[in-house]
Amino acid sequence: MTASTDTAVRARAEEHLRALVGRPDTTLYDDQWAAIAALVVERRRALVVQRTGWGKSAVYFVATLLLREQGAGPTVIISPLLALMRNQITAAERAGIRAVTVNSTNVEQWDEVQSAIRAGDVDVLLVSPERLNNPGFRDEVLPRLAATCGLLVVDEAHCISDWGHDFRPDYRRIRTLLDELPTGIPVLATTATANQRVTDDVAEQLGGDALVLRGSLDRESLRLGVVRLTTAEQRLAWLADHLSEQPGSGIVYCLTVAQTQEVADYLRSRGHQVAAYSGQTEQTERLALEQALVDGEVKALIATSALGMGFDASLGFVVNLGAPNSPVAYYQQVGRAGRGTDLPPEGASVVLLPATEDRDIWAYFASLAFPREDVVRQTLAVLAEEGRTMSTAALEPRVDLSRNRLETMLKVLDVDGAVRRVKGGWELDPHGGDSWEYDQDRYRRVAEARETEQRAMLEYLGSAECRMRFLRRQLDDPEVLADPSWSCGRCDNCGGLALPVEVSEQAVEAAADRLARPGVPIEPRKLWPTGLSAIGIDLTGRIKPPAGEGRAIARLTDLGHGAALRGLFAVDAEDGPVPVPLARAMVAMLQDWQPKIEAIVVCESERKPKLTADLADGLSRFLQVPVVGRWAVVDLSVGPDRGATNSAQRVSAVTRRCALQLDQPDAVRDRRVLLVDDRVVTGWSLTLGAAALHDAGAEAVLPLTLAVSG
Structure with missing residues (x-):
């Protein structure tokens, strides 16, 4: 390629870049251009390891536009998270790129998407890694895509490597896909969180001649700090006392789903505008919560790592309530903050509140490693x-x-x-x-690597060295390895961040009281799943009216009453009346909650009929209101767990399985109803039962259960 041609292609690439970012003065970094040239001009494979916010997505979008202008097929992007897909599609549309996605949440659109691809009306197809091993997609769609695509992109490529902190089995299918690609189709792998071992592993899977571009992983907008407090009550109190001091909106990361719900409930009781977010959050609600965070309508989302890779917003802070099990995973989570241009001059704050029980949670997740032979x-x-x-x-x-x-x-x-x-x-x-x-x-070496990472995370907590230097060193950042004396000047150890450690006695008492008493909220579902029309159910958009906020004694994963509840719902546990300790906890919860109700409707249970009947009768005696009906099982051919992993299928199953049966036609008209079940699993049975009660004239419906799963 001649110098003049090279200049012309770069000039055209920068035109596309300006359209993508919406700024007329933007130019490509040298490494961005090096990657684009490798893909578009040399048609080779490249691995780009650069910090979050550097512009990795700009590389593949600009390369896509250049390749499409040359007559190449659509780009296929393998992307691990739906939040990442949504942000990428939005970014692509700004540059006039026609982008579509195939994932588990839009099955009803697959045929339409495939028709658009065949018609040449798609520039970018985003695919979740799980699709790679779906039999129909793998055998029928994937071979055609592999033969006709113009560029293959593997985003968050550290997931390919079982040395990576977020290894995913479905990503291993990519290696087979790479081997099956026709000669001349370029491949780009990108990540912000790969140490040298992971980089070498991914580069080897790409092929020996892959171009590897590693840059500085410093995040100049982040100020890192650690606050070490003794008890869970103190950590919750610190969060309640100091959340409003954090700049803008942000994320509070927790290690478990149960923690997100418990922390969000407590912070709301202290007057903070927050919401829980996890992998169990319904898809449509995820979208609404993400947008609320982007728009600053909530101070924080209390989230698991499900709100992670690729979430693109201008966030002012990240707080970790509990430490992730590796510095690499931690670096990725804190990378959600400090990406915008409207941050305060001092930058985004990043606070870690470690807990002694973190190691127990790490041990639990470690127990989920590859099974014994x-x-x-x-x-x-x-x-x-x-x-x-x-x-x-x-x-x-x-x-x-x-x-x-x-x-x-x-x-x-x-x-x-x-x-x-x-x-x-x-x-x-x-x-x-x-x-x-x-x-x-290999499994032993991976386990040993995980243990090394955990020791490094513990070292980070007590380290007196520059926080950012520590994280960059763990990621084998070449700049820090070349200059071990480098320091950020922004973290608590460098003197650039001063974090208060005091918590008010009132806040500690309130947190202790909340952790000790029974009762967790059952938050009503507010949106119907997407795609119901495709399976013959005419329900869309917001649930009107939704059920009110309900209550359960505890989550199955909670430390207190959770142990008794886990025993109650164990697979081999006998059906019977509510155990006395849980009955007492229910009374204490009701005395605290004090719901205003006038009737009770019980959800029939195929597995625990005695338990649910006894629960409803006991509530009727204690509250002195009648049991007036049942959310009854009317079709035993539909199993109690049918559709439990897919919201649309679950709604379909419950619709066929259950029906409202009232003792009198007007038994709930203009009345406040307590809808009683043994536990919440997906929430859709309670949601549909509440909808049926509203249709029967109920003024309000409040769910009540013994437990919440998860």
């Missing part, structure tokens, strides 16, 4: 013995693993060639099942 062999033996396709649910009773761990293990075995995912479930691969070997050495 005997368990894997047992699974393969069951498939061989049956000689047929088996669903995960059919395998689960015969393998000593939870459903999620079994599913994850099967995905790894699929990529390893031992099993194969087909329509309807899993089958033994006739060519690989017998020859598959358990890679004990």
